[in-house]
Amino acid sequence: xxxxxxxxxxxxxxxxxxxxxEMPEEHLGTVNVTNYIALGGSNTAGFSDGAFNLKGQENxxxxxxxxxxxxxxxxxxxxxxxxxxxxxxxxxxxxxxxxKTDCNDEESLSPVRFNSxxxxxxxxxxxxxLGLFNNMAIPEMSVTDVNTLNYNNPFYQRIVADAxxxxxxxxxxxxxxxxxxTQLGEDDILAFATSGATSxxxxxNGAAGVGFExxxxxxxxxxxxxxxxxxxxxxxxxxxxxxxxxxPYNGLEIDAEQAESLxxxxxxxxxxxxxxxxxxxIEDTSExxxxxxxxxxxxxxxxxxxxxxxxxxxxxxNYIPDRYSLTLEEIEVIEQMITEYNQVIASLANQNGVALxxxxxxYKSFHNETVYNGVSMSSDFISGxxxxxxxxxxxxxxxxxxxxxxxxxLNTFYNAAIPFADVTTYPGIIFP
Amino acid sequence: xTQHLTKKxxxxxxLFPLLSLSQGYQVNLQGQVSQAMGGAGLAMTEDxxxxxxxxxxxxxxxxxxxxxxxxxxFANGTFLxxxxxxxxxTVSPMGTPFSAYGLFHLKDSSSLKLGMAVYTPFGSTVxxxxxxxxxxxxxxxxxMSIFFQPTVSYKISDKIGLGVGLIYTYGKVNLQKxxxxxxxxxxxxxxxxxxxxxxxxxxxxxxxxxxxxxxKFALTYRSRIDMNVKKGQAIFTVPASLEDKFPSxxxxxSLPLPSVVSLGTVVNPTDKLxxxxxxxxxxxxxxxxxxxxxxVNTESLEDTRSPRMYEAAFxxxxxxxxxxxxxxxxxxxxxxxxxxxxxxxxxxESPDADRISYTIGLGYAITKKISLDASLLxxxxxxxxxxxxxxxxxxxxxxxxxxxxxxxxxx
Numbered sequence: 002x003x004x005x006x007x008x009x010x011x012x013x014x015x016x017x018x019x020x021x022x023e024m025p026e027e028h029l030g031t032v033n034v035t036n037y038i039a040l041g042g043s044n045t046a047g048f049s050d051g052a053f054n055l056k057g058q059e060n061x062x063x064x065x066x067x068x069x070x071x072x073x074x075x076x077x078x079x080x081x082x083x084x085x086x087x088x089x090x091x092x093x094x095x096x097x098x099x100x101k102t103d104c105n106d107e108e109s110l111s112p113v114r115f116n117s118x119x120x121x122x123x124x125x126x127x128x129x130x131l132g133l134f135n136n137m138a139i140p141e142m143s144v145t146d147v148n149t150l151n152y153n154n155p156f157y158q159r160i161v162a163d164a165x166x167x168x169x170x171x172x173x174x175x176x177x178x179x180x181x182x183t184q185l186g187e188d189d190i191l192a193f194a195t196s197g198a199t200s201x202x203x204x205x206n207g208a209a210g211v212g213f214e215x216x217x218x219x220x221x222x223x224x225x226x227x228x229x230x231x232x233x234x235x236x237x238x239x240x241x242x243x244x245x246x247x248x249p250y251n252g253l254e255i256d257a258e259q260a261e262s263l264x265x266x267x268x269x270x271x272x273x274x275x276x277x278x279x280x281x282x283i284e285d286t287s288e289x290x291x292x293x294x295x296x297x298x299x300x301x302x303x304x305x306x307x308x309x310x311x312x313x314x315x316x317x318x319n320y321i322p323d324r325y326s327l328t329l330e331e332i333e334v335i336e337q338m339i340t341e342y343n344q345v346i347a348s349l350a351n352q353n354g355v356a357l358x359x360x361x362x363x364y365k366s367f368h369n370e371t372v373y374n375g376v377s378m379s380s381d382f383i384s385g386x387x388x389x390x391x392x393x394x395x396x397x398x399x400x401x402x403x404x405x406x407x408x409x410x411l412n413t414f415y416n417a418a419i420p421f422a423d424v425t426t427y428p429g430i431i432f433p
Numbered sequence: 434x435t436q437h438l439t440k441k442x443x444x445x446x447x448l449f450p451l452l453s454l455s456q457g458y459q460v461n462l463q464g465q466v467s468q469a470m471g472g473a474g475l476a477m478t479e480d481x482x483x484x485x486x487x488x489x490x491x492x493x494x495x496x497x498x499x500x501x502x503x504x505x506x507f508a509n510g511t512f513l514x515x516x517x518x519x520x521x522x523t524v525s526p527m528g529t530p531f532s533a534y535g536l537f538h539l540k541d542s543s544s545l546k547l548g549m550a551v552y553t554p555f556g557s558t559v560x561x562x563x564x565x566x567x568x569x570x571x572x573x574x575x576x577m578s579i580f581f582q583p584t585v586s587y588k589i590s591d592k593i594g595l596g597v598g599l600i601y602t603y604g605k606v607n608l609q610k611x612x613x614x615x616x617x618x619x620x621x622x623x624x625x626x627x628x629x630x631x632x633x634x635x636x637x638x639x640x641x642x643x644x645x646x647x648x649k650f651a652l653t654y655r656s657r658i659d660m661n662v663k664k665g666q667a668i669f670t671v672p673a674s675l676e677d678k679f680p681s682x683x684x685x686x687s688l689p690l691p692s693v694v695s696l697g698t699v700v701n702p703t704d705k706l707x708x709x710x711x712x713x714x715x716x717x718x719x720x721x722x723x724x725x726x727x728x729v730n731t732e733s734l735e736d737t738r739s740p741r742m743y744e745a746a747f748x749x750x751x752x753x754x755x756x757x758x759x760x761x762x763x764x765x766x767x768x769x770x771x772x773x774x775x776x777x778x779x780x781x782e783s784p785d786a787d788r789i790s791y792t793i794g795l796g797y798a799i800t801k802k803i804s805l806d807a808s809l810l811x812x813x814x815x816x817x818x819x820x821x822x823x824x825x826x827x828x829x830x831x832x833x834x835x836x837x838x839x840x841x842x843x844x
Contacts, residue, residue, distance in 0.1 A: 020511040020813065020830035025518050097617075098674070110674050375569035375823035376613045386613060405516070421516035423566050431615045432672035 027073050030417030032230055034070040037078060038137055038178040039063035040147065040169070040220060041234075042188030045138030046156070047080070049389035049396060051112070052095035052119060053140050053156060054087025056428070057389070060397030063136050063182065065404035065422050072420060080136040081128050081160045088119030090141065090155065095119075096390040098383065098432055104312035110432075112383070112390040124155045129162040133176040137169055143192065144185040144216040145203055148223075170223055178229040182407060183220060184360070186213055186342045187236045190335060191393060194239055197302060197324035198331035205341040214345045221353050230415065232356040232407055235346045236339050237364030240332060243382035244303040244392035250295040253279040253316055263317070281316030284323045292320045300327040303382070303392045356414035363406045367399070374425050378402075386429045397427035462504040462530040462810075463552050465839035469794020469808035470752020471766025473709035475651035475697025476641065480806075480841055481534030484550035484584050487651045487697070488596025489639035491536055491586035492546045496843040502532045504808075504837030506557065510784060514566050515819070515826040521565035528557035528835075544588040550598065552580050554690075559782050567781045568611040570823040572624075574782045578604035578660070582637060594641040602633040602690075604660050612679075616672050623672065627684060627725070629665025633658040635690075651697040657719055658690040667727060669734075678733035685726045689719040691743075705756040709766075713750070717743035717773030739822055742778045746771040752792070762796035764808070772816070779818035784829030786816035802843055810835040 039045050039061075046053060047061030058064065058080050067078035087095040099113035139146075139157045146152050148170040161167050173181070186203075193202040206212045209219035217233075224231055239245070255263065256276060263274040270290045272282075280295035295301075305325040309315035327335070343361060350357035367387045370379035378399075379385035382392055387399040395403065401424040408419045461467075464482025467474035475487045481500045483490040506528030512521045532552035539545055560573040584598030605628075612623035639653035662685055669679035697711040720743040726736045752766030772785045779785065794808030812833045819826035 018832065018834075019509050019522055020815075020832050022511065022513050022520065022828070022830065024513075027518065100674075372822070372824045374566050374825050375610075420518040423514070423517045423519055425566055425569065425613075426564070428620055429613055429615055431617050431620065433617050433674045 025420075026418050027420055028418050029070070029073055030411070030415040032411055032415045032417055033179040034067070034074060034076050035179045036135070036177050037063070037067055037070065037076065038135055038173045038176055038181045038224075038229070039066075039184075040173060040181060041138035041184035042142045043138075043140040043191075044187065044394045044400075045182075045184045046136065046140045047138075047400075048089075048140040049391065049394040050087075050095040050097070050115075051389075051391035052087035052089040052093060053083055053123070054095040055083055055085045056397070057087070057095075057394070058082055058136070060400050060427055061136065061138075062395075062400040062403035062407065063138070065401050065427070066182070066407055067135070069404065069408060069419055069422055078135045079132065081131070081134050083123045084120045086116050086120040088121065088123045092121070093119050098390065098430060100433070104308040110383075124159060127159055127162075129160055133172060134160060135176065137173045137176075138184070139169060141188055141192070142169065142185075143189050143203055144213050144220075145189075145210050147185065147216060147220055149210060170220060174223055174227050178224060178227055181224050181229050181231040182234060182358075183217070183231065184234040185217055185220065186346070187239065189213065190236060190239050190338055190342070193338070194327065194335050195244065195302060195304070195393070197322075197326055198328075198334065199324050202334075202338060205338065205345060213342055214349075217345065218349055221349055221355060225353055225355075230355070232358050232410060232414075233346050233350045234358045234360050234403070234407070235343045237360050238336065238339060238368075239393075240300065240327070240335060241364065241368040241380055242393050243380055243385065243388050245300045245327065246380070247303055247382040247392065248301040248305060249278075250297065250299045250301060251278040251280050252301075252310075253281050255279060255317075266318075281310075281321055281326075282319075283316070283321045283326045283328075285328065286323075295326065296329060298329055298332065300332065301325060302327070356410045358403075358407050358410045360403065360406065363402060367402075373402075376425060383430055390430070396429060398424055398429050401427045461554070462506065462835060462837060463532050463554065464500075464502055464534075465504075465794055465806035465808045465837050466754075466764065466796065467752070468504065468810060468835075468837055469764035469766060469792050469796075469806070470709055470754060471750040471768040471790065471792050472748075473697065473711040473750035473752040473766060473768070474699075475639070475653055475695055475709075475711050476649040476699040477707075477709060478641075478649075480839075481536045481548065481550070482532065484534050484536060484548040484582065484586075484598060485532065485552055485637070487639035487641055487653045487695075488548070488584045488586050488598050488637055489594045489641035489653070490651060491548055491584065491596050492544060492588035492594040493641060493643065494536060494546070497538065498534070498536045498841060498843045500534045500839055500841040502534075502837065502839040504528075504530050504835050506530060506833065506835040508557070508559075508831055508833045510559070510561075510829060510831040512561075512565070512567065512781065512784070513828045513830075515817075515828070517566065519566060521567070522562050523560060523831075524562050525558050525560045530554075530557075546586040546588075546596075548584040548586060548598070550580070550582040550584060552582070553578060554580060561781060567823070567825045568622075569613055570820070570825050571608070571610050571781045573607075573609040575607040576604070577606075578602055584637070592643050594643075595639075596641075597636060597638040600633075600635040600637055600656075600658060602631075602635070602658055602660065604631040604633070605629075606631070606662060606665075606688075612669070612671060614671050614675060623675075623679075624670045625679075626668045626670075627665055627686075628668070629662035629684070629686070631660040631662045631688075633660045633690070647701040649699040651695070653693075653695045653697075655693045655695075657692040657716070660688045660690060662686045662688075675733070678731050680729045680731065680734065683728040685728075686724065688723070691716045691719050707754040709750075709752045709754075711748075711750040713748040714745065715748070715773070716745045718745050719743075720773070740778060741780075742775055743773040744775065746773040754796075760798040764792075764794040764796070766792045768792075776818045777821040779816055779820055779829070780823075781825065781829070784814070784816050784818075784831060786814040786829075788812050788814045790833075804841045804843075806839040806841065808837050810837075
């Protein structure tokens with residue numbers, strides 16, 4: 002059958018004939034990416050899963066952004082890379098998903114430490130001799146510390162030769178930035194919120210080193226003076242991070258007998274409990290007896306010792322200490338701070354002709370659950386697939402979404418045509 | 434903790450259909466004569482493929498006939514993601530649609546013909562390369578089906594023929610996609626594989642009207658057939674800690690094959706030239722949802738309902754046949770088919786688009802009893818779409834190339 006041969010032959014020829022596309026144009030617009038400097042706190046540094054670790058760094062949005070730049074123009078992006086195990090300021094290693102047995106002997110999937118201690122060599126070795134780094138974000142850096150001498154943060158101490166004469170901003174400027182991003186302020190809000198609103202927040206107004214406004218302005222002015230174009234990332238509503246949303250305010254579930262015995266104790270001080278779910282008992286010094294039941298909308302922090310709640314009466318017979326909860330009043334203060342900070346960021350971006358990346362909206366889309374190429378993402382703890390296991394910082398997928406939000410803004414603001422990162426190729430949560 | 438993986442699985446539903454020829458998941462490669470003429474030929478009495486195209490015309494074929502038809506089909510698809518500018522290619526194997534027709538008359542009655550048609554109007558594999566951006570929507574879909582159609586065709590008069598065939602369908606489906614759950618050891622992704630078989634019944638009926646020597650008409654109706662997968666096997670490969678959330682087990686699903694109403698005409702302007710025009714109206718609106726019911730549901734594995742929202746669509750087919758010599762016929766044709774899928778519901782298993790197909794072919798009578806027909810079909814489709822369920826957004830381009838050959842024996 003000659004024809005069959007012909008058909009097969011022509012078929013083989015055809016196999017190599019793929020549809021042709023006129024590829025979309027890719028260019029950097031007016032952005033010069035020769036030396037991109039990222040300034041920020043934990044999330045920008047790639048701090049994730051509860052520690053400063055290699056995977057987090059390799060998948061920080063700053064790194065991802067630089068890789069997208071590289072598709073158009075080759076440049077280097079240096080980070081002070083650490084180990085896989087990582088370490089945080091409490092000396093712990095990063096978290097992974099593992100099995101944990103609680104006080105009731107129930108085993109469940111839960112974040113557990115990768116190692117019994119963190120990698121101390123990270124903090125003991127000074128890597129400043131490696132040169133200047135492009136990712137100048139320092140875990141837990143407050144905006145007021147960016148231009149502070151003697152900044153006493155071990156993650157900074159390890160990358161600077163002489164902290165007494167050099168601030169983070171000095172190092173950043175010394176690297177001759179041509180482009181920069183800042184994600185500053187979120188760590189200030191988080192420092193306040195994760196303390197259960199027991200620490201002193203960074204005020205919105207105030208000079209550099211004191212207030213958010215003066216400090217950020219100083220950063221931008223320095224970058225503008227250095228001739229760099231940039232993008233300012235604003236601040237999401239951190240109270241929607243899983244750290245604040247995973248444990249419900251009314252997780253106290255009791256039966257009739259328990260309700261009766263609790264009521265016999267608490268009715269005299271004006272508190273009553275019902276069968277079913279109840280708000281936990283929290284510390285509130287403004288109440289006559291110093292305690293009250295939690296109200297809808299109030300938050301319990303992820304750091305609360307769950308065994309104490311499950312087996313030792315925390316939140317039931319003993320109140321939950323203030324540092325593990327946020328009251329409606331505290332929530333209002335935090336939300337007000339975020340609003341004010343974001344107004345400052347927007348007006349500084351506007352005044353200095355710098356791009357503004359709306360992370361506040363992006364995180365809202367995490368919170369409301371969105372779908373990307375067939376994968377559903379939300380800000381739910383672990384299963385949401387966006388946040389890392391610390392519930393505060395993003396995992397690589399979330400980081401890639403930030404990189405794309407920045408690219409989208411650069412494409413508009415600086416007339417660039419930079420391709421987005423393929424979010425689905427970045428690691429999500431790994432299961433045992 | 435894994436409650437919301439549920440939603441991830443909801444997206445699991447993207448399923449059956451095909452990167453195929455013609456519309457939606459319908460393949461119109463059932464005979465080389467018609468294939469060479471843009472798929473037209475309802476009102477032709479050229480060969481046994483009338484059992485498929487118009488059972489009413491079969492009674493007008495004078496002799497007994499057996500024909501075998503095979504069309505290796507090559508479809509190359511490429512996807513350009515809207516925002517990453519990444520390209521992904523299909524690595525689909527060759528499609529192998531075939532058909533076989535047998536047409537016989539009873540001794541004592543030449544006006545009654547009996548026929549058996551076996552054909553594969555759905556049957557190809559769409560496979561996207563490893564790691565492509567839509568792998569959580571679809572990795573691979575293999576659909577095989579075979580139709581058996583015993584047919585009776587009766588010539589009421591010299592003018593009119595009626596025919597009807599009962600269709601029994603056996604189908605096989607195998608669908609694979611990645612799940613966004615990563616393994617600890619190498620970071621690879623979980624997978625889901627759904628495999629099943631189905632059976633369905635329907636019928637195919639037609640009227641042939643031999644108006645004059647030079648003018649014929651045809652009206653046909655092929656019924657809807659519901660392909661029900663009753664005891665399919667769902668196999669989930671996920672990290673050990675999630676195995677109880679994704680229990681492998683049985684599932685059921687249903688895919689409707691839509692009804693088709695067609696009107697055809699044939700004109701012979703000269704003794705040597707034949708022109709054919711067909712219009713098909715396929716009621717794709719029956720495919721509005723694709724659902725999967727799992728025998729065992731968990732908080733992470735719920736039954737799914739995916740919108741497809743297909744709409745009824747027309748196809749127009751125009752073909753010409755010229756008798757170059759007594760033995761040799763040349764054919765050419767073109768067709769236009771509307772897509773049944775809306776922009777918001779285009780899927781990587783069937784990145785369909787309005788399409789124009791070009792065909793050529795020839796027929797050659799080797800002896801009085803033996804003849805060969807061959808054809809070649811080419812079409813290119815392009816569809817820019819954002820699927821509202823998966824948010825997969827970009828442009829699909831597909832080139833389809835289908836050379837085919839048919840062997841006929843008349844006696």
